[in-house]
Amino acid sequence: MKELMLYLGILGPEDIQMDLIACKLGIRLKYWEYSSQAIKNKNGIQVMYLDKYLTKRQQHWDFAHELCHLLYHAGNQFTLPSHLRDFQEWKADSFAEHFCIPTFMLEKLTLPRHRQEAAGIIASLFFVNHEIADKRLRDWQQQEKAYKNHISFSEKLTEQDHLLRKECLDAVCDLYPCINQASGKEILTKCSTI
Numbered sequence: 001m002k003e004l005m006l007y008l009g010i011l012g013p014e015d016i017q018m019d020l021i022a023c024k025l026g027i028r029l030k031y032w033e034y035s036s037q038a039i040k041n042k043n044g045i046q047v048m049y050l051d052k053y054l055t056k057r058q059q060h061w062d063f064a065h066e067l068c069h070l071l072y073h074a075g076n077q078f079t080l081p082s083h084l085r086d087f088q089e090w091k092a093d094s095f096a097e098h099f100c101i102p103t104f105m106l107e108k109l110t111l112p113r114h115r116q117e118a119a120g121i122i123a124s125l126f127f128v129n130h131e132i133a134d135k136r137l138r139d140w141q142q143q144e145k146a147y148k149n150h151i152s153f154s155e156k157l158t159e160q161d162h163l164l165r166k167e168c169l170d171a172v173c174d175l176y177p178c179i180n181q182a183s184g185k186e187i188l189t190k191c192s193t194i
């Protein structure tokens with residue numbers, strides 16, 4: 001996602017502008033009285049139709065959602081089996097969450113501890129609805145927590161593995177006085193790779 005954003009010259013929330021992005025990607029942006037959708041015709045022309053009755057914020061979200069369909073989903077969605085269509089919809093929503101509120105921008109923010117207050121700041125800064133900001137914040141915080149837990153677990157594992165190897169080496173050297181620490185290490189390494 002970060003690569004796409006940088007390719008589009010998006011460095012901050014103020015750069016996430018539908019008209020500019022559509023122009024850069026060669027997408028024709030139109031407004032109509034039906035629900036939003038995007039099509040790529042046989043000549044490769046991409047057209048995105050946004051529901052003109054939605055608020056600007058909702059259109060912003062629909063733009064990101066439809067952009068995912070244009071960039072990553074080929075063919076007519078309505079001819080797909082329902083489970084594949086549901087999967088594409090889930091992917092497009094997930095893409096929209098990250099496109100509207102990019103992780104590399106979230107990481108730079110100093111947010112208040114109170115979640116609803118933090119979600120309010122995100123909603124206003126990234127021009128999304130409060131529920132979307134709240135969900136994105138919750139998911140991001142869970143990912144951060146999982147990542148930190150993973151790092152600390154890996155560190156503990158490496159530490160335990162090191163201690164275990166040391167104990168094995170001492171035991172081998174005690175049992176076989178002819179084996180010194182260096183050759184014992186070599187034997188243990190060979191054993192662990194078998």
Ligand SMILES: [Zn+2]
Nearest residue numbers: 065069089092
């Ligand atoms: Zn969709």
